[in-house]
Amino acid sequence: MQLGALELIVDQVSMRFDNRAVLRSISLSIRPGEFVALVGPSGSGKSTLLGVLSGLATPTSGTALVHLNGKPYEPRLFCAWVPQGGNSMPTRTVLDNAALGGLGAGMDRSEARHAAIAALRIVGIDSLARKRANTLSGGELQRLAVARAACLGRKFVLADEPTGALDATTTDRVVDVLQALARRDMAVIVATHDTSVAEKCDRVLSLVDGALRDVS
Amino acid sequence: MPWRISEVLAEAIHDLLALGPKVVTAASIACVGAAMVTTTPIFEVRETLESTDELVRQGWATTEISAERSGAVDSASCAALKRIEGVADVYGVRRIGPQRIVQFGGRTVMVHEIFLSDATMAQEVAVGGVPSRAKVAWVGDDIVQQFSGVPVVSLAAGYDLRVVGSFPKEFGIPALAGSLIIPQPWNIVASRIDQCYVRAQPSYRDEALTRVATAALRIESVTPIVRGVAPGLAEHPYRSYLQRSSRWIPAAVGLLIGLMWALTVRSRSSEVGVLLLSGMRRTEVGFFFTIQVVLLAAMWFALVVVGGAASSQVFRTPFILAGWPYLLYGLLTMISVGCIASIVVARVDVSLMLKDR
Numbered sequence: 001m002q003l004g005a006l007e008l009i010v011d012q013v014s015m016r017f018d019n020r021a022v023l024r025s026i027s028l029s030i031r032p033g034e035f036v037a038l039v040g041p042s043g044s045g046k047s048t049l050l051g052v053l054s055g056l057a058t059p060t061s062g063t064a065l066v067h068l069n070g071k072p073y074e075p076r077l078f079c080a081w082v083p084q085g086g087n088s089m090p091t092r093t094v095l096d097n098a099a100l101g102g103l104g105a106g107m108d109r110s111e112a113r114h115a116a117i118a119a120l121r122i123v124g125i126d127s128l129a130r131k132r133a134n135t136l137s138g139g140e141l142q143r144l145a146v147a148r149a150a151c152l153g154r155k156f157v158l159a160d161e162p163t164g165a166l167d168a169t170t171t172d173r174v175v176d177v178l179q180a181l182a183r184r185d186m187a188v189i190v191a192t193h194d195t196s197v198a199e200k201c202d203r204v205l206s207l208v209d210g211a212l213r214d215v216s
Numbered sequence: 217m218p219w220r221i222s223e224v225l226a227e228a229i230h231d232l233l234a235l236g237p238k239v240v241t242a243a244s245i246a247c248v249g250a251a252m253v254t255t256t257p258i259f260e261v262r263e264t265l266e267s268t269d270e271l272v273r274q275g276w277a278t279t280e281i282s283a284e285r286s287g288a289v290d291s292a293s294c295a296a297l298k299r300i301e302g303v304a305d306v307y308g309v310r311r312i313g314p315q316r317i318v319q320f321g322g323r324t325v326m327v328h329e330i331f332l333s334d335a336t337m338a339q340e341v342a343v344g345g346v347p348s349r350a351k352v353a354w355v356g357d358d359i360v361q362q363f364s365g366v367p368v369v370s371l372a373a374g375y376d377l378r379v380v381g382s383f384p385k386e387f388g389i390p391a392l393a394g395s396l397i398i399p400q401p402w403n404i405v406a407s408r409i410d411q412c413y414v415r416a417q418p419s420y421r422d423e424a425l426t427r428v429a430t431a432a433l434r435i436e437s438v439t440p441i442v443r444g445v446a447p448g449l450a451e452h453p454y455r456s457y458l459q460r461s462s463r464w465i466p467a468a469v470g471l472l473i474g475l476m477w478a479l480t481v482r483s484r485s486s487e488v489g490v491l492l493l494s495g496m497r498r499t500e501v502g503f504f505f506t507i508q509v510v511l512l513a514a515m516w517f518a519l520v521v522v523g524g525a526a527s528s529q530v531f532r533t534p535f536i537l538a539g540w541p542y543l544l545y546g547l548l549t550m551i552s553v554g555c556i557a558s559i560v561v562a563r564v565d566v567s568l569m570l571k572d573r
Contacts, residue, residue: 080493081493083489083490083493087486087487087489087490087493088487088490089231089234089487089490090487091231091234091235092230092231092234093234096230096234097490100227100490100491100494101494101495103219103220103223103227103494103495104219104494104495104496105495106219106220108220108223109223109226148490148493148494149493152493152494152495
């Protein structure tokens with residue numbers, strides 16, 4: 001599907017939990033093709049900001065909208081999420097899990113499976129397609145989550161600590177996969193506290209005490 | 217772009233099948249339990265029938281469930297019926313009426329109405345006082361075996377078969393007015409009845425019952441009528457309580473499975489998260505799990521029916537219909553609890569699901 005000019009624009013977003021400011025007047029914009037790292041210590045609000053970017057969380061004030069040819073839309077229609085730990089349907093095969101993304105994108109079963117095979121090839125686990133998800137390692141699960149997100153065909157991919165529990169080699173693999181998605185004209189936003197991941201990104205946003213700073 | 221409904225349905229089935237062995241094992245266990253429950257009353261009735269006095273004490277025909285049997289489920293019963301028909305050809309039973317389920321003081325027995333042949337009827341009239349129709353109750357193949365090879369008249373005269381006579385039409389007694397339980401020995405040839413029990417609706421007074429009994433049996437007099445007590449006040453209240461309670465076991469099993477499903481679905485919240493992240497709406501996620509619980513319930517129900525029919529073959533007991541309402545309660549309970557769980561889980565905060573569990 002060809003889309004016109006797309007931009008995820010966050011305007012003066014603030015968020016409070018129990019009278020505690022988690023996000024403070026954050027403004028930023030992200031375009032497809034960008035590979036963005038969102039860094040900061042634990043509890044700095046990275047996941048909350050990702051939630052706002054994806055439309056899963058509603059900010060206390062401000063807006064986060066995707067602008068398509070100048071018209072604003074709900075971000076959840078354009079965002080795919082790679083959850084922390086790479087959640088999956090454990091009793092299903094890897095291929096079935098990846099195909100869920102395609103089905104969510106409105107494909108029929110056969111198309112979804114073809115798209116899933118292609119996505120699994122990109123993330124390098126196509127040889128595991130027939131295995132059950134509950135037999136995968138942490139890194140493989142994370143890559144499966146990326147493949148599912150890729151199949152969904154959304155232009156913005158939000159990854160929450162995708163390398164949080166992985167060793168250095170597997171971390172490199174997952175980051176390479178995310179980088180590959182960015183090269184396919186998707187915006188990839190990675191929340192991480194791993195500096196080696198941030199170094200590979202085009203742009204680094206630092207979140208400290210709910211305030212954002214562009215340090216790229 | 218939303219999910220296609222057909223794909224949600226297909227995915228739900230696919231997902232359920234992926235659970236495969238666990239589901240089948242759980243359903244099989246439930247099946248065996250429910251099959252035993254649905255066939256259990258037969259054994260109880262056998263015990264009851266060994267003592268007609270017991271029957272009378274517990275009350276008889278106070279409730280009569282009209283449940284004509286049909287369908288292929290009752291293969292054991294059909295086989296038994298054919299055997300009776302074979303005997304009937306030889307011994308003068310003209311026709312065997314539809315099978316009915318009758319409650320004996322809270323217990324259940326199958327009853328066939330047997331229409332005797334003209335020749336037999338003539339003989340009956342000659343010896344005096346046998347109703348032209350008789351309801352014959354039996355339990356399983358055991359009594360059918362005893363039925364085999366024994367002339368009908370002799371059977372009526374005793375052996376282990378109880379003959380339950382209903383008032384013939386010619387006496388002008390409404391069918392539901394009452395019934396007779398005639399215990400053995402009942403010697404038709406000698407036209408002698410040692411003891412006769414009359415069970416009637418409470419509104420019938422003793423004089424009326426006496427009149428009916430003497431008219432029906434064409435005898436001079438009857439011994440004083442002793443009214444049976446209510447079924448709920450049977451001699452063994454504890455056993456009676458257990459028997460009544462056991463009928464709700466299918467519902468209890470249904471509730472158990474439903475609750476297990478609720479826990480299962482709740483613990484699958486990360487999967488709910490995956491479905492939501494895959495573009496499903498919350499209503500579709502609810503639909504996804506509702507389909508699964510309905511399919512699971514249907515599978516359970518089918519297994520119980522098949523298991524019940526199979527066990528009826530193994531234990532030579534007819535698979536009774538009387539347990540079905542309770543089985544349906546169980547089915548509905550399971551679906552209700554499961555559906556509620558499915559709907560509730562679809563409302564869980566998505567941010568909770570996105571965390572690694």
